Amino acid sequence: MSDKKVSILSVIGFGIVSAVLYTLLYIYSGDLEQASQLVQKGEKIYFLVPIAIAFVFSYIHGTFTDRFWAALGLTAKK
Amino acid sequence: MEALQAINFIDLTWVNVTSLIVVGFIAGMVSGFIGSGGAFVLTPAMMSFGAPGIVAVASNMAHKFPKALVAAIKRNKYGQVDVKLGIIMGIFAEAGVLIGKNFMTDIRKDFGDVGTDLYVSAVFVVVLAIVGGFVMRDAMRGKKTDAANNGVEQKHEAGKIAKWVQSVHIPGTMMYFKSMDAKVSVLFIAPLGFATGLLAASIAVGGFIGVPAMIYILGVPAVMATATELVVAFVMGMGGSMLYAFDGFVDIRLAMLILAGSLFGVQIGAIGTTYVKEYVVKYVMGSIMLIVLVSRLIKLPVYLDQMDWIAPLSADLTRTLDVVSFTTLILALVVGALSILVALIKGIAEHKQQHEKFVDVGASD
Numbered sequence: 001m002s003d004k005k006v007s008i009l010s011v012i013g014f015g016i017v018s019a020v021l022y023t024l025l026y027i028y029s030g031d032l033e034q035a036s037q038l039v040q041k042g043e044k045i046y047f048l049v050p051i052a053i054a055f056v057f058s059y060i061h062g063t064f065t066d067r068f069w070a071a072l073g074l075t076a077k078k
Numbered sequence: 079m080e081a082l083q084a085i086n087f088i089d090l091t092w093v094n095v096t097s098l099i100v101v102g103f104i105a106g107m108v109s110g111f112i113g114s115g116g117a118f119v120l121t122p123a124m125m126s127f128g129a130p131g132i133v134a135v136a137s138n139m140a141h142k143f144p145k146a147l148v149a150a151i152k153r154n155k156y157g158q159v160d161v162k163l164g165i166i167m168g169i170f171a172e173a174g175v176l177i178g179k180n181f182m183t184d185i186r187k188d189f190g191d192v193g194t195d196l197y198v199s200a201v202f203v204v205v206l207a208i209v210g211g212f213v214m215r216d217a218m219r220g221k222k223t224d225a226a227n228n229g230v231e232q233k234h235e236a237g238k239i240a241k242w243v244q245s246v247h248i249p250g251t252m253m254y255f256k257s258m259d260a261k262v263s264v265l266f267i268a269p270l271g272f273a274t275g276l277l278a279a280s281i282a283v284g285g286f287i288g289v290p291a292m293i294y295i296l297g298v299p300a301v302m303a304t305a306t307e308l309v310v311a312f313v314m315g316m317g318g319s320m321l322y323a324f325d326g327f328v329d330i331r332l333a334m335l336i337l338a339g340s341l342f343g344v345q346i347g348a349i350g351t352t353y354v355k356e357y358v359v360k361y362v363m364g365s366i367m368l369i370v371l372v373s374r375l376i377k378l379p380v381y382l383d384q385m386d387w388i389a390p391l392s393a394d395l396t397r398t399l400d401v402v403s404f405t406t407l408i409l410a411l412v413v414g415a416l417s418i419l420v421a422l423i424k425g426i427a428e429h430k431q432q433h434e435k436f437v438d439v440g441a442s443d
Contacts, residue, residue, distance in 0.1 A: 022338060026090075029331050033087050039326035047323040050140055050330035054319070057334050058144030058341075065341040066152065069349070076156055077352040077429055 011071045014064035021060060025053075087329045088128045097127070098332065099339035102141075104415045106340030109142075110149050110347020111418050112363040113304030114285020114311055117142060119370065119411055120336060121198065121281060122377075126404050131194030132186050133329055135281065136322035141333035143315030145340050150308035152348045158302050160257035163292070164309025166264065167271035171284060171314035174275025179321050182280060189385065196381035201281050202374040209286050210367030212294075217364050220357025234356070236260075236297025243295055257298040257306060270295060275314050285311065286367065300356045304363075350418050353425025362421070366414040373406035 025032075035046040069075075088094060105119045117138045124134035153159055185193045236244065236258070248263040255262060270291040278284030285307045292303035322328050351359065380399050382388045391399075 022334070025331060025334055029090060032330055036087070036326040036328065039324065044324060047320065047326070050323050050328045050333070051316075051320060053330050053334065054140055054144045054337075057337055058147055061337060061341050062144070062148035065345050066148075068342070069345045074346065074349060076349045077425070 007067060007071055011064065011067045014060060014067060018057075018061045018064045021057060087133065088124075088332070090331060090335075094127050095335055097123075098335040101411065102336035102339030103343040104339075104411045105336075106145060106343025107347040107350075107418050108343075108362070108366060108414045109145060109340065110152075110344035111304070111350050112285070112347075112359060112366075113289050113307035117281070119366075119407060119414075122202075122370070122374065122403075122407055124332060125195060125198075126400075126407070129329065129332065130186075130191035131198045132182055132191070132322075132327055133332075135182065135194075135198065135279075136319070136327035137329040137332040138336070139278070139315050139322060140319040140328045140330060141336045141340065143312050143319055145337060145344055146308045146311035146315055148341055149344045149348050150305070150312055152345065153305040153308060153351065156305075156348075156352055158305035158351065159309060160255055160298065160302060160306045161309060162253070163255045163257055163267070163296075163298070164306045165313060166253075166267055167274065167288065167292075167306075168310045168313025170268045170271025171275030171278065171288070171310055172317045174272040174277070174284075175279040175314050175318040175321065176275075178276040178279025179318065183325065192381060192384045196378075196385055198281050199374045199378055199381055201277070203371060203378065205277065205281070205286050206367045206371035206374070209290050210364055210371055213290060213360050214364030214368060216294075217357050217360035220355075220360060224355060224357055234299040237294055239295055240297025244297055255296075255298075257292075257302040258296055260297070262296060266296070271310070274310060275318075278311075278314055279318055284314065289363070300359045301351055304351070304359060346422070347418060350422040350425070353429060354421045358417075358421050362414060362417045365417065366410050369406060369410035369413060373403050373410065376406065377403040 032049070035049045039046045101120060101123050105117075108119070120138050120141075121131075121134045124137065125131060129137070150159055150164070154161070182194060182197070185197050189196075240258075243266050244258065244260040244262055246263060246266070247261075248265055251263040251265050252261045253264055254260070270288070274284035274288035274291070276284075277287045285304075288310050289300075289303050289307050292298040292306060293300050298306065319328060376399055379388065379391060380396055380403075383391045383396065
């Protein structure tokens with residue numbers, strides 16, 4: 001398989017995973033709001049929820065966007 | 079905590095979602111290019127959608143640190159990041175975040191959400207006026223010098239203050255930094271980091287202090303300062319997000335929606351820095367700062383009225399000020415995005431021309 005094909009496949013792969021993550025974020029939107037309220041009520045352990053979500057999204061969506069522009073030919077000056 | 083009012087998270091309507099993604103994309107482009115700054119558009123934008131000031135700042139911070147991580151890794155590949163300086167400044171910034179965050183919580187306790195709105199806007203106006211004006215003046219000088227040198231890029235030279243800072247030797251505190259190619263006392267870096275964190279916890283854009291401080295006080299080249307700021311933003315952003323999350327102020331839905339657009343933008347902004355000259359980075363930074371200043375200035379009377387600190391404004395005047403303030407904010411976004419895109423397109427075209435010339439000369443040889 002050529003490099004170009006692999007890179008396009010990886011763009012699509014990361015794009016799909018990213019879309020799934022955002023769908024889950026939408027579905028569990030109410031629960032996330034509730035987690036914040038629980039933190040306010042004293043159940044402090046839930047503060048980890050937004051931090052963990054931020055890390056997962058940054059890796060998946062970050063890789064997707066990086067490869068997306070590279071696949072379109074937008075790269076840094078060499 | 080019991081004394082605090084319940085936090086109002088905004089409704090995720092399609093208009094809000096689409097706007098946050100679009101605003102995130104453009105602000106991400108600005109962040110990737112000038113190291114920070116998405117927040118000076120995003121915080122007021124979230125507040126315009128109805129998020130209280132403290133939730134806007136907290137959620138912005140939660141989107142900023144993953145974005146800064148992605149951008150820092152990318153710009154480190156271009157050799158623009160001074161990781162050591164970024165981490166040290168970031169650690170001191172963390173202390174500033176801690177103090178600044180407690181200050182925000184106290185304001186909210188005493189004056190409610192409108193109190194935080196007023197405080198955030200007032201800090202924006204003061205910081206943007208001083209630093210924005212300074213950066214803009216320096217950018218104009220840089221353009222003149224560039225024209226005088228027929229566009230040939232000059233070797234970076236530290237300013238007077240930076241030269242003095244680099245000349246001070248305090249035993250036991252000196253460290254070498256590759257971005258300055260000099261040893262500097264950590265005692266100079268500590269207050270700069272602290273001020274960056276203090277500002278970041280208040281208005282979520284510590285970079286408005288951090289980047290100019292690195293350029294003018296430490297003597298770091300502008301492109302490296304904006305890249306190193308991303309490390310500072312990551313270190314303190316993560317700490318700050320944890321602090322705000324510990325009190326339940328982070329609306330992660332808002333944060334991730336902005337991230338959806340901003341990570342696309344951040345990549346373009348970061349790539350853009352490899353094609354432009356120093357003064358262009360300053361120009362973009364200065365012009366955006368000054369336009370946002372006008373936007374916040376227009377909105378101040380509305381918050382003062384809500385606090386009953388001035389004579390009541392008519393409903394019509396309040397509405398007009400809201401619209402004009404928001405339109406000015408959009409203008410800042412458009413100007414920032416267009417400047418970066420124009421700089422990027424011009425840079426790519428020039429690079430191609432030079433490359434073709436080089437190939438032609440090589441072929442004729």
